[in-house]
Structures are given as C-alpha cells and as structure tokens.
Amino acid sequence: MAYRLIRKANSLICSVLLTASTLVCTPLLAKDNQRQPPPTAEDLRYGTALYAFYQNNYFDALTELKVGEKKGDLPNHKAHAKLLEGGISLAYNMDNTAADIFAPLLKQHLSDEDQARAWFYLARLQFDRGRHTDVASSLHQIDPEAISDDLHDEFRYLAARSELAAGNHSQAIQMIGELEDADWNAPQYWLAYYHLNHAIEAEASGDWQTAVSDFTLIADELVANTEEARALKNRARLNAGLLLIKHKRYGEATDQLRLVDYRSTSAADALLAWGWAAMQAQNYREALTPFTYLTGFFSADPSVAESYLMVGQIYQKLETPSHAIKAYQKAETYYYKELKRIRDIQSRLTNTSFDELFDVAQQAGDDWFSHADTLPDNANTAWLKPLFHQQAFQFLIKGWQDINKLEDNLISAQGRQSSLRYVLDAQKAAFTKNTETQQEIELHDRLLALQKTYNSSVERFNSAQQTGDGLALASDDEIMLWRLVDRAEKRIQKLAPHNKVRQQQRDMVQRVKGLLVWQAAESYASRRWQAQKQINEIQTLLQEAQHALERANTISRSEHRQKATLELERLETETKHELLQAQMLKARYEKRLKQQAEDSLNAQKKRLEQYLLETQLAKARLHDDVLFNSQAEEQYIP
Numbered sequence: 001m002a003y004r005l006i007r008k009a010n011s012l013i014c015s016v017l018l019t020a021s022t023l024v025c026t027p028l029l030a031k032d033n034q035r036q037p038p039p040t041a042e043d044l045r046y047g048t049a050l051y052a053f054y055q056n057n058y059f060d061a062l063t064e065l066k067v068g069e070k071k072g073d074l075p076n077h078k079a080h081a082k083l084l085e086g087g088i089s090l091a092y093n094m095d096n097t098a099a100d101i102f103a104p105l106l107k108q109h110l111s112d113e114d115q116a117r118a119w120f121y122l123a124r125l126q127f128d129r130g131r132h133t134d135v136a137s138s139l140h141q142i143d144p145e146a147i148s149d150d151l152h153d154e155f156r157y158l159a160a161r162s163e164l165a166a167g168n169h170s171q172a173i174q175m176i177g178e179l180e181d182a183d184w185n186a187p188q189y190w191l192a193y194y195h196l197n198h199a200i201e202a203e204a205s206g207d208w209q210t211a212v213s214d215f216t217l218i219a220d221e222l223v224a225n226t227e228e229a230r231a232l233k234n235r236a237r238l239n240a241g242l243l244l245i246k247h248k249r250y251g252e253a254t255d256q257l258r259l260v261d262y263r264s265t266s267a268a269d270a271l272l273a274w275g276w277a278a279m280q281a282q283n284y285r286e287a288l289t290p291f292t293y294l295t296g297f298f299s300a301d302p303s304v305a306e307s308y309l310m311v312g313q314i315y316q317k318l319e320t321p322s323h324a325i326k327a328y329q330k331a332e333t334y335y336y337k338e339l340k341r342i343r344d345i346q347s348r349l350t351n352t353s354f355d356e357l358f359d360v361a362q363q364a365g366d367d368w369f370s371h372a373d374t375l376p377d378n379a380n381t382a383w384l385k386p387l388f389h390q391q392a393f394q395f396l397i398k399g400w401q402d403i404n405k406l407e408d409n410l411i412s413a414q415g416r417q418s419s420l421r422y423v424l425d426a427q428k429a430a431f432t433k434n435t436e437t438q439q440e441i442e443l444h445d446r447l448l449a450l451q452k453t454y455n456s457s458v459e460r461f462n463s464a465q466q467t468g469d470g471l472a473l474a475s476d477d478e479i480m481l482w483r484l485v486d487r488a489e490k491r492i493q494k495l496a497p498h499n500k501v502r503q504q505q506r507d508m509v510q511r512v513k514g515l516l517v518w519q520a521a522e523s524y525a526s527r528r529w530q531a532q533k534q535i536n537e538i539q540t541l542l543q544e545a546q547h548a549l550e551r552a553n554t555i556s557r558s559e560h561r562q563k564a565t566l567e568l569e570r571l572e573t574e575t576k577h578e579l580l581q582a583q584m585l586k587a588r589y590e591k592r593l594k595q596q597a598e599d600s601l602n603a604q605k606k607r608l609e610q611y612l613l614e615t616q617l618a619k620a621r622l623h624d625d626v627l628f629n630s631q632a633e634e635q636y637i638p
Contacts, residue, residue: 045073046081053084059409062088079105079114086121092402099125112146120151120158127162135162157190164194164201172198184221192218192232199239208243215240219259234266241273250281265375268294268303275310284317295330300338300382302604308334309611312618321622328619335612338383342605345380349598354590355404358384358597360397374398387600396596400589403582410579417572424565457535485512 041047045068053061065085068074074081086101102122110118123138139159147155156175163172176194184191199214218236222229237260244253254277260270271290278287291314294307308331315324348357359376374397375388387393492505 042076043068043074045071046077049081049084053088058088058091059405079108079110083114083117083121086118090121090124095125095128112143113148116142116146117148117151120147120155123158123162127158127165130165132162132166136166153190157194160194161197164197169201184223189222189228189232192222192229192236196232196236203243208247212240212243215243216256219256224261230261230264231266234260234264234270238266238270238273241270241277245273245277245280248280250277253277254281254286262293268301272303272307275307279310279314279317284314287314295334300341300379302383302386302607305335305338305608305611309615312615316618316622321626325619325622325626328615328622331615332612332619335608335615339605339608339612341379342383342601342608345383346598346601348380349594349601354400354593354597360401374401383604384597384600386604387596393593393596396589396593400586400593403586403589407579407582407586410575410582413575414572414579417568417575420568421572424568453538457538485509 041050045064049061049064049068052058052064062085065074065081065088068081069085082101082105086098086105089101090098098121102118102125105118106115106122119138119141123135123142126132126134126138135158139155139162142155144155160172160176163169163175176191195214195218199211199218202208202214203211215236219233219240222233222236224230224233237256241253241257241260244250244256254274257270257274257277260266262271271294274290275287275294278284278290288311291307291310294301294304295311308327312324312327312331315321315327345357354360357380359378360374374394381388388397488505489509492509
C-alpha cells in the first residue's frame with residue numbers, strides 16, 4: 001500500500017508540475033496592451049486600429065492594419081503599425097509571421113524605444129522556440145534605458161528565464177536581482193513566475209529542498225487578492241506538499257497542504273495529498289478528515305474517486321469492519337453511478353459537437369489574446385479534469401476556439417456581402433427602367449454638332465495646307481466681300497465693250513481684287529494659326545462632351561456597378577473558399593479533441609472499474625471475516 005501511494009504521489013507531482021509549466025507560459029504570452037500610444041494618431045487608419053486594439057477587438061485591429069498597409073494609409077505610423085501588427089501576430093502564436101515582421105524592422109532606422117521593443121519581441125519568439133543562446137544575443141542588443149516601463153520587469157524576467165533554461169543559475173539570479181525589490185503583487189507577478197520556474201528547474205536537478213523553499217516563498221509572499229494570485233498561491237502550496245510527501249516529510253507536507261484554499265481548483269488534489277501524507281505517517285484518524293471531506297462535498301473527480309476507496313481502507317486500518325463495509329458500499333454505489341455517467345458522455349460524444357457537450361467556445365469570449373486555461377465546469381467535464389489541465393490539450397482547445405472565431409467572422413462577412421448584393425441588385429432594377437435619360441439625349445446631340453463642326457474645320461484646314469490658298473481660311477465677311485467683287489466683275493462684263501464707264505469700273509474692281517489677294521497672302525500665317533487654334537478648341541469641347549456622355553452612360557448603364565459586382569463576386573468566392581477551409585480545419589480539430597476526450601474517458605473508466613473491483617473484493621473479504629469472527633469487537637469511531 002505504501003509503495004502504491006508513493007508511486008501515485010510521484011505521478012501527481014509530475015502532473016502538477018506540468019500544470020505549473022502551463023502557468024509559466026502565461027506571462028510570456030501576456031498581451032502587450034499597456035504601452036501608451038503616440039500622443040496623436042496622425043493617420044486615421046492607425047487611430048482606428050488603435051481604438052479597436054484597446055477595445056479588445058484584436059481581429060478588427062489586425063484587419064485595419066493590413067488594409068492600411070495595402071492601401072498606403074499609414075504614412076506617419078509605419079513603424080508603430082508594424083510593431084502593433086507583430087505584437088498581435090505574436091500573441092496569436094503566429095510565430096513565423098511575427099518573425100517576418102520584426103526581422104526587417106530591426107534593419108530600419110527606428111527610435112530607441114521602438115528598436116528595443118522589436119528586439120524584445122524577437123527575443124520572446126526565440127525563447128518560445130527554445131533558442132536560448134539567440135535570446136541572450138537579442139536581449140544584449142537592447143539598451144536598458146530605452147526599454148519602456150511597461151516592459152522593464154518582463155525584460156528582466158525573460159533574461160533570467162533564458163539563463164535559467166540554459167542552466168546558468170548564477171546569471172539568472174543576477175538578472176532577477178533587480179526584481180527582488182519589486183512588488184510581489186504587481187499585476188504580472190513576474191517574481192512569482194520566476195521562482196515557480198526556478199523551483200521546477202531545481203526539482204528536476206535533484207535539489208528538492210530549494211524547490212520547496214521557492215514554492216513556500218511564493219505562497220508566503222503573494223496576497224490572494226486576484227484570481228491569478230490565488231491560483232499561484234494554492235498551486236505553490238500544493239507543489240511544496242507533494243514534494244515533501246515524495247521525500248517522506250509527511251508532517252511538513254501536511255502543514256503546507258492544510259493552507260490550501262479548499263474553494264480553489266487545487267482543493268481536490270490538496271485534500272487527497274493531505275490524506276496520503278497522514279496515512280504514510282499512520283495518522284489514520286487525521287487522514288479521515290480530508291478523505292471524508294472529499295467524498296462529502298465534491299462530485300465527480302479522479303481525486304474523489306480514490307478517496308471513496310481510501311475511506312474504507314482507513315476504517316480497516318482502524319479495525320472497524322462495520323464502518324469499512326458501509327464505506328465500501330457507499331463507494332460501490334458511487335462507482336456504478338459515475339461509470340454510467342462516463343458511458344453516457346461517451347455515447348453523446350459520438351453524436352454531439354464538442355462545444356455543445358463541454359461549453360468551451362462560450363468560455364473563450366471575444367478575446368483571442370486570453371491565455372488563461374479553458375476549464376469548463378459542468379457535469380460532462382468532471383471526469384476530464386486531468387485532460388483539461390494538460391498543456392497540449394489546452395493548445396488544441398485554443399486552436400479550435402480561434403478557428404471558431406475565424407468562422408464567425410467569415411460568416412459575418414458573408415452577411416455583409418449579401419447586404420451589398422441586395423443594394424447592387426436594387427440599383428440594377430432601378431436603372432433598368434430608364435436606360436436612356438434626357439441628359440444623355442442632349443449630350444448626344446451636342447456631341448454630333450461638335451463632331452460636324454470639327455470635321456468641317458479640319459477639312460478646310462487640310463485643303464488650305466495642300467493648295468497654299470490663303471482664301472481657303474478666309475472669314476465669312478471676307479468670303480462675302482469676294483462674292484460681291486465677283487458679282488461686280490460679272491456685271492461689268494455685260495456692259496458694251498466701248499463703254500468708258502465699263503473700263504473704269506473694271507479697273508476699280510481689279511484693284512479691289514488685287515488688294516484682297518494681297519491681304520489674303522499677308523494674313524495666311526495668322527489665319528492658319530487661328531484655324532489651328534479653333535480646331536484645338538473644338539477638339540477639347542468634343543472630348544469634354546464625349547466624357548460627359550460616358551459618365552452618363554456609366555451611371556445609367558452601371559459600369560461602376562458592374563465592376564462592383566465583379567469585385568463582390570470575387571470576394572464572395574474567396575470568402576466561401578476560406579469558410580470551407582476553416583470548417584474543414586475545425587472538423588479536424590474537433591476530431592482530435594473528441595479522440596483525446598474519448599481516450600481520457602476510457603482511462604478514467606478503467607480506473608473506476610479497478611477501484612470498483614478493489615472495493616468489491618475488500619467488501620467480500622470483510623463479510624467473510626465478520627461471518628467467521630462474529631465475536632469481533634469494534635471500536636466506535638464518531
């Protein structure tokens with residue numbers, strides 16, 4: 001029995017330390033929204049992105065930044081926008097995207113603060129990928145004076161964690177030294193997380209006393225005034241107690257485990273560990289307290305299941321068979337009930353969606369940045385508690401939640417596209433009723449008149465160019481004068497040949513005609529220039545008329561609407577494709593989640609069946625003992 005308990009304790013220690021490792025990751029991925037924005041947002045798109053970011057609408061913020069980058073709407077905030085985009089990508093675990101953003105930024109001329117922030121983000125990425133040498137190199141590029149106040153403590157924490165992970169304990173202690181005077185209860189709890197990591201490293205290297213000291217320090221220093229602080233404090237007490245049990249310090253372990261808040265998520269494990277410690281110290285009466293509390297006030301839970309068995313075994317140790325038989329009967333009833341519950345959950349798991357069964361989407365809320373564990377509390381998840389505390393399963397859930405958010409956004413986009421299509425269809429119906437407006441008719445007539453004038457002017461100009469005849473470019477008045485001279489000349493010719501007046505008139509007309517020819521020759525260049533100018537003016541008017549008619553045609557025949565329709569069709573096709581991809585990915589995630597849940601339920605069912613078998617065997621032996629030893633005396637246990 002003792003060996004089984006110690007082995008179980010060792011297993012629980014590993015489980016708890018793995019859970020603690022999940023907590024350790026939390027601050028490194030904490031959202032970086034404490035940084036003060038620039039005094040003024042000079043670009044509207046950047047201001048809109050910032051507003052969405054500080055309203056926790058990170059998807060909208062990222063969308064604004066990507067659209068702004070594509071349309072060139074961020075001329076005054078390019079570096080700030082890329083840093084914000086990189087930070088959002090990093091928090092979404094889009095490591096490759098974030099790295100692609102930060103690496104080019106570091107080659108640009110940035111302000112000291114922006115450069116420090118970019119190096120810091122890059123160090124975060126490198127730490128998450130286990131490249132601790134690169135982390136140290138990146139952090140070395142940061143001027144400590146340039147690091148902003150909101151990143152100062154995390155900068156020291158990251159440097160110390162990197163040294164700790166690399167095995168450089170003395171350097172880690174030196175790096176964390178600047179935080180030792182900091183407030184233990186500051187919002188991010190960097191000191192607590194550092195000592196939690198240090199304890200895990202110490203225990204892994206065999207220095208369990210240092211690990212216990214670190215856990216105890218965390219529990220003593222933290223004030224349980226926030227949910228995160230309470231979780232850290234109780235987890236530290238539990239870890240310290242489990243380590244002390246592992247090294248047979250049962251009295252000290254009990255002292256730690258009694259201080260765990262029994263309203264916390266660590267309560268069941270702490271009560272079970274307290275009972276183990278008391279049993280190992282052979283304080284059976286004390287062991288009854290936590291085990292009885294577990295069976296009386298907690299429902300389905302792996303720790304509760306084992307406690308039912310432990311109560312009967314303790315009564316056997318106390319040589320009170322009647323109490324032991326009653327305890328085993330109670331345990332047997334519990335195991336049958338919970339086995340039925342597990343089978344019911346497994347049956348529904350096949351035909352029900354993962355979210356409908358476990359309510360994990362609702363717990364995610366609207367904040368994709370939330371890195372708190374998703375720990376739904378309902379009847380269906382009671383036997384999956386060990387699974388939900390596994391870091392790998394939490395990553396799966398968060399991926400599934402992100403795909404759900406993406407699916408919701410794509411469905412919302414489809415709704416907006418449907419509204420836009422309705423508007424375009426309504427416009428089409430309205431314009432179809434009157435395909436040619438009065439304005440189009442007037443513009444068309446004006447265009448024809450201008451075209452006729454233009455053709456006539458060009459024809460006259462070309463004729464004058466070919467013949468060199470200056471009269472071809474004469475004005476209307478000049479042409480009328482030429483016609484009068486021609487008519488006068490014809491009339492003179494009709495007079496009698498020897499008429500003295502005829503000769504005088506003829507000479508006069510010839511002089512006028514010569515004068516007109518001379519004037520035409522002298523003014524040819526000027527006339528040619530004026531004609532060219534007139535042609536250009538008519539051509540300009542003609543182009544304006546053509547554009548006006550095209551605009552009218554565009555409105556009435558909806559060329560813009562047709563372009564918008566084509567763009568809308570492209571967006572609809574793209575959105576439909578992306579939605580299909582998201583739904584396929586969601587299905588794969590759900591399949592993996594269901595399979596892991598099924599495996600975990602099978603393991604829990606197997607454990608319950610084993611407990612049930614042990615309970616039935618123990619009860620049968622006790623009945624045999626009572627049958628063959630009816631005279632056995634029994635000490636009363638209140």
